[in-house]
Amino acid sequence: MTFDFDAAVNAPFRMQPGLRRIAAGTPQLTPLAPGSRHQREKLAVLSAFPAQALCAMPGFDAAPALHALCAHAAAEQAPSWAWDGVRAVARTLGVAVDEAGHIDQRTGGTFGLGDEIARCLQGLPAPWRLPGLLSLAFAEDVAVVDGTTGCIPWLAVALPSHWAPEAKLGHHFTAVHATVADNALLLKATDGLLRVITNADRWERFVWNVTDQPRLHAHPARVDTQRWQHTPVDQAWWRTERQTFIPVPGQQQAVFTIAVEVQRLADALPTPGHAERLHAAIASMSPAVLAYRNLGGVRDALLAWLAARA
DSSP, X not given: OOOOHHHHOOSSOOXXXXXXXXXXXXXXXXXXXXXXXXXXXXXXXXXHOXXXXXXXXXXXXXHHHHHHHHHHHHHHOTTTEEEOSSEEEETTTTEXXXXXXXXXXXXXXXXXXXXXXXXXXXTSOGGGHHHHHHHHHBSXXXXXXXXXTOBOOEXXXXXXXXXXXXXXXXXXXXXXTTTSTTOHHHHHTHHHHHHHHTSSSOEEEEEEEEESOOOSOBOGGGSOSSTTSXXXXXXXXXEEEEEEEEEETTTTEEEEEEEEEEEEHHHXXXXXXXXXXXXXXXXXXXXXXXXXXXXXGGHHHHHHHHHHHO
C-alpha cells in the first residue's frame, strides 16, 4: 500500500477523480500477515458487525466479480492466494473456502488460538465466506461498480472512512458522491469514469484526510460524534486510501479496491516540503470542503502547526 503524496496532495485542492494508469508490474492487492493490524480490525468488524460491512442488493449475482477478483489475486499474489475457479486457498492463513461456503482449516494459524479466521468465517452466511476470506487475506476492502447502471450493488467494506457501506448499497455512483462538497468536477466526470474503469486498463487514485482518531475502522456508528474533542492537532492522524479498479471480463463491471492506512500526521511529513505542500492544500479548501472533512473547527490550529514545520 503505497500512497503517492506528491500525486495526491496539491493546491488548490479540488474534488476530482484523479485517475492514473497503474504502472506495469504494480500490485493492486496487499497480502496481510497473520495477526496484522488490518486483519485484527477486520476480524473484529466481521465478527461483531457483519451486516454493516457485507452488503448486497437482492438478486445480484456477485460470482463474476468474485471470480475475477480471486483470479487476479492468484495471478498477482501467488505465494498468498490460490484459486482453481471453485475453491480459494489463503496460503499464509492456512484456510480454504469454496463457492458453496465450505471452510477447510488446512493448517493451524500463527496467532491467537490458531483458528480465528475459520471461526470468523463460520459465523458468516455461506455466500459471504469467500468474500470474508478475501477481506481477511488482503488489506483492501472491495465493492462492485456496475458500469451499465452506474450502481453499486455489492460491498465488502470493513474499514470505511467515516461512511456507512450499508447506506451506499444500490445507489448510483453520482448519488454516492452527491453529498461531497465542491463535487462539480467529480460529478461531471462520472459517465466517462464508469466507461474507463470497466475497460481492460487498470487505474488507481489516492484520497487523504487529517483526522482525530487512529482506528482503521471508521464507520460513523463507531466513531465519537464529537470530533476533535480529545485530539489536539499536534497529535492528529493522517488517513489515506489507495483506490484501484479491477475490470470484470464480459460484465461491464469493475471491482473497486480500497486500501486504508492511518499513521501519525507528524510521521507522514518527513520533510519541511511535505508540511508546506499539505499547508497549501488545506489553506485552499473551501468552507464546504472543510466541513465535509471535519476540519472546519481545527483549520487555523492545523495550519499554524503545519507552518511551524514547513
